[in-house]
Amino acid sequence: MPEPPLPAAPPETPFALVVRAGNALRLSAVGAPAARAGLGVGMTLADARARCPTLQTRPHDPAADAALLERLAAHMQRFTPMVAPDPPDGLILDITGCAHLFGGEAVLAAQAVADAGLTTRHAFAAHAAAARALARHGRAGGDVRDLPVTALELSADALSGLRRAGLATLGDLARRPMAGLAARFGADAVQRLRAIMGEVSNPIAARQAPAAIGARARFAEPLAHTEAVLDVLEDLLVQTARQMEARAIGGRRFVVTLERSDGARRRLVVETGLPVRDAAVVMRLLRERIDSLSDPLDPGFGFDSLTLAVPRTQPLGARQIALDSGDGASVGDDSVAALIDRLATRLGPDNICQLRPRDTHIPESAQQLVPATGTAAPWPTDAGRPLRPLLLLDPPAAVTTITSFPDGPPQRFRWRGQVHVVCHAEGPERIAPEWWRRRDGHIPGQHGLTRDYYRVEDAEGRRFWLFRHGLYEERSDPLWYIHGLFA
């Protein structure tokens, strides 16, 4: 049973972790050299520094400790499938029937300690509570009856009460009638004592990796028709749907492996934007995938095995089907999410996009195309912003202009070989460059070019969004661009 994971520190430097408790910094864990210097857990940092001026400290990070414990628990599964973390700093391994594989309990423990790579203590016992008490409060191979009463982990009052009564070990306690103990120190103390003594069962909640979702079909005779293969595939999808329903998850990625009788393998992969477990939806995606294959699915002499795996899953609860499915949230084949998945399978996920706002005032950066999921957060709508065009040219198109005075809107401009005479104009709306994103942008003259935007209407009634790239003091002949079209 590995004990407190202490961070690696230079061996001879006293080291401790500190935690803020109220207004004081207190030590929450101490290394061996620090413990030798007389420091202990719970001491204030000021006291500790007075005793040991060379003390090195770091703030305590319980989240990192918990993550390390999880990693260790996963790693210990090479010794036994039954591993339960005992937070904050313990692991309980049920090695029943596993020890002989490693050459005995002692060898297994030595390997586990070496694998952990931390300063640890461990103990063996017939059940979890006793092993835990021995590791934390006794020594390996000891008897639980010799453990001090602190092994019950009661409050300080209760412990001093027990000591005053002359009860030093668990063996002393176990000899007394339990009723008196329960009356004085609570049912909790009795429960813990009986658990350590093995009088009540103390099961552990072992971490177990969930079994992979998948299904497989083997055929006595190879299937030579693609339609028959698809029928079997639908059966497999229904099976995996049941497995996923039991766990309230849905698949995001479905992988079908077709094994041909001559040994060739074909893999079909479909992905969905939202978790699904509806066989019909996945079936449509698979048909879509088969249709879009560059070389068609060739059964040859037939497929003799079909494997369906769902390597990526996400939580998906059971959903109530709305009575009026008019809000676009209807489940099943007709929903928008299914439509997006079908189109993404055919055209590629990058070709199905949604607009997402970005926090910048540079017009072309203020929106971003992201792969669509069917559900998106609404955009902020605040009135009073300057008018923006309906269509944005990407990239802005250079135009030749004639302006009547330098800082004004153009009088006429030529775009795509056509001259537009400006009748009405509004502006400028001055948009400064994001100098803070540029290298040396804070230096005057290095901040990039300012844009002056004008909303203009030509004689035909078309409205454009033009900008002059650069002020006249920034460059002598600023260029004009057309950046958008208004309705």
Add this chain to the structure above:
Amino acid sequence: MFQHAPSAVARLPLAARAEALPALGAGQLHEIHAAADDWAAALAFAFAAIDAAGRRPVMLVHAARQAVLSMQPYGEGLIGLGLDPARLVLVEARDGTGMLRAGLEGARCPGLAAVVLASWRRFPEYALTASRRLVLAAERSRVPVIMLRGDAEVRPSAAHQRWLVRSARASPREANAPGLPALDVELQRRRGGASGGRWRLEWNDQDGCYREAPDTTPTPDAGIHDTPLSGAVVCLSAVRTGLAGAAAASRAA
């Protein structure tokens, strides 16, 4: 520009008519024709037909290779037309056939508020059969399907309505600023109804929709802008930019 729509037509006064502007109905296919320069007007007319209060997504299908101008819908501009940009799903198909297939899939999906297909110029795949397929899908799902045709010639199709949309001069605001969006729409064809109406629509900021509005702007005298100032006053030299400006500068030097 349109070959089939000579500019003389645009100068005709709007015909007096009794009937109101027909709506772009649900479960129907509508064709909207526009020139490349009027593309934003056509898109705005299509988006204005979509229920602004709903939350259902709007699918906009386009084929990058077909497009004359490289541009994309701008979110903040859509807010101005009362459409939440988060509702827009942009689908980029490889070619015309892909666009029609994606549009057909969308037309079959009742969860959508509308399907808008943006197509340009010659589009041989979009003929009677393809448009009929779109009509049947739209009728079943009750989703309006709008086919935008840019710089295109009119060909027979199964669409319920065919519109021609042009930008119109907006009523100017104070300080000679361009006004709110204005359109000049012409109903060229309508299945089972009278066609041939023309309307001038102007965006109404209070109602958040297009309203019919007569043209109140005075016809701009193009001559003012074309002729230089008379010799009686000092002639301001116009500042030229771009290639013409550079050429003029080099001539002066």
